[in-house]
Amino acid sequence: MELPRFRGTPDHAVSPLATLVRAPNPGPMTLDGTNSYVVRAPGSRGVVVVDPGPSDAGHVERLASFGPVELVLLTHHHADHSESLAEFARMTDAPARAIDPAFCVGAPPLADGERIRAAGIDLEVLATPGHTADSVCFSLPGDDAHGSMLTGDTILGRGTTIISDPDGALGPYLDSLARLSAFADGAGGAVTVLPGHGPVLRDLASMCEDYRIHRAERLDQIRAALAELGADASVGEVTDLVYADTDASVRSAAEASVRAQLRYLRGTA
Numbered sequence: 001m002e003l004p005r006f007r008g009t010p011d012h013a014v015s016p017l018a019t020l021v022r023a024p025n026p027g028p029m030t031l032d033g034t035n036s037y038v039v040r041a042p043g044s045r046g047v048v049v050v051d052p053g054p055s056d057a058g059h060v061e062r063l064a065s066f067g068p069v070e071l072v073l074l075t076h077h078h079a080d081h082s083e084s085l086a087e088f089a090r091m092t093d094a095p096a097r098a099i100d101p102a103f104c105v106g107a108p109p110l111a112d113g114e115r116i117r118a119a120g121i122d123l124e125v126l127a128t129p130g131h132t133a134d135s136v137c138f139s140l141p142g143d144d145a146h147g148s149m150l151t152g153d154t155i156l157g158r159g160t161t162i163i164s165d166p167d168g169a170l171g172p173y174l175d176s177l178a179r180l181s182a183f184a185d186g187a188g189g190a191v192t193v194l195p196g197h198g199p200v201l202r203d204l205a206s207m208c209e210d211y212r213i214h215r216a217e218r219l220d221q222i223r224a225a226l227a228e229l230g231a232d233a234s235v236g237e238v239t240d241l242v243y244a245d246t247d248a249s250v251r252s253a254a255e256a257s258v259r260a261q262l263r264y265l266r267g268t269a
């Protein structure tokens with residue numbers, strides 16, 4: 001699925017409050033690389049860094065160069081977002097916060113619905129489990145005309161999100177999409193999407209709808225495969241049928257996705 005390209009030139013302001021700094025870790029699972037974001041109010045010296053990304057010296061130094069880091073936030077635990085977190089928090093003497101206490105440094109875990117004020121801006125925490133159990137989005141109500149949403153890997157700038165197995169689950173993911181969609185509908189206009197990979201997108205509501213349709217189509221394909229192969233078909237057999245033209249480099253991700261969908265359809269997640 002090719003999604004409309006919007007802004008998102010690496011290392012540039014992508015919204016009034018956010019600057020995208022792309023990590024040099026491109027790959028089949030990371031698209032162009034991990035998007036780290038530096039967020040602050042105009043005129044604020046201090047910054048909030050969301051997802052410091054992989055342990056790449058140049059990338060981490062670049063993030064630290066924007067100004068005093070008041071807070072480090074993590075959208076979820078995957079290494080391409082979190083690998084440098086402990087080192088970055090130490091280097092900048094900043095607290096780090098995530099849903100998972102294992103990724104917190106000098107501060108408590110994030111709580112759903114929590115409001116955070118730092119670097120002159122207000123952020124709101126929305127727990128959005130599904131890609132992983134600890135996935136979270138951050139709303140910036142003061143950004144752009146109708147706010148922006150840092151979505152991590154819950155919504156990507158291109159392609160679709162993988163439901164990580166066994167940590168992620170499709171049922172919670174569909175609930176999280178519905179929650180983001182309801183949030184977007186209540187915003188009074190297009191909410192900018194600041195994703196964990198790929199380009200920045202203009203409209204959270206339409207992205208949620210695209211993702212919901214894609215998920216429904218995939219589930220229909222899995223149901224059709226089970227009708228053909230038998231209800232107790234294996235993950236490998238279903239993957240062979242549904243993802244027949246998938247590149248070998250993302251085969252394990254395709255299998256994980258099939259496993260998550262089978263679990264959902266068989267009522268075990």
Ligand SMILES: [Zn+2]
Nearest residue numbers: 076078131153
């Ligand atoms: Zn991830």
